[in-house]
Amino acid sequence: MNIGTFFIYLAVMAGVTYLLRVLPFVLCRKQIDNVFLRSFLTYIPYAVLGAMTFPAVFYSTDSLESAIAGVFAALCLAFFEKSLLTVAAGACLAAFLVQLAEFLKIISW
């Protein structure tokens, strides 16, 4: 691909993404008073994160087993309200240990 074409694609891609993000941010400067709309916007982050996490998290590693281990670790740590970093690291570690075990099993065959 020549450089010119690349930059046209890049500009369109980044431009559309930027406008979507920045327009509501710049245009809406008031407190929203409508209770329905306020509640809706308060719930949105949790709904978004819920929908993005499940079921995608189960396909985020090499194997279902390691993903389940990671989710379990994350749920336990989050339940006790550990920090974001601790929960994320715990999930990685649990998934990693299971994957390592699977990896070693393949090698030892």
Add this chain to the structure above:
Amino acid sequence: MKEFTQGIRDGIPIALGYLSVSFTFGLMAAEAGFTWWQAVLISAANVTSAGQFAGLDIMASGGAILEMALTQMVINMRYALMSLSLTQKIDRSIHMRHRFIIGFEVTDEIFAVAMSRDKKVSRLYMYGLMICPFLGWTSGTALGAVLGNILPEFIRNSLGIAIYGMFIAIILPKAKKAAQYLKVILIAVFLSCCFAWIPFLKAVSSGFVVIICAVLAAGAGAYFFPIQSETEEKQLSAVKEAED
């Protein structure tokens, strides 16, 4: 200044999660024939995962410009929703010119962390919060494009779960404390599972799925369990006290 450093600290786990995802992006960009600086430029200009992966495909296959614009619009439409939600959370005195900069980096994770704060979010906090994720996202892309296949796959893959761990850390404590949040989350998860597993719903693109699930779940929440605003609650209790 305290706000700024707190923002930086809260950005670190996001940055770590981003490293792994953007590493994969850099790797794929290199495989698709892009140079490392092109990959980094795409990451720096967009800072979005799903949109970039889709955009890469379109570029590599020489798709139409309109296709690129529409795809980005559909996948990233959720950001408009998040930005709107964030306007209610940030300090309202934040000046226009800062809004143009802060708005640039409204990502799923930055949005989620900012929203999970228990007070109004200041300009300095947002700037602090933006720094590490941006560095993580761009440097991860560079590393992925240059180092590519050196890391064994099982190590790379176990990093992929980091982002989700963080999401769980944000939603679970809230769900534990307030039943209406738990219900909203469960509705969203149920819908998202339907889209993942029911044959004809599987065809819907992931950007749309998030929008549909979130709008339905948050809409149901707003309809069945409306939240009175803090000021209203205070006014109500003040009126009550006066009546007593």
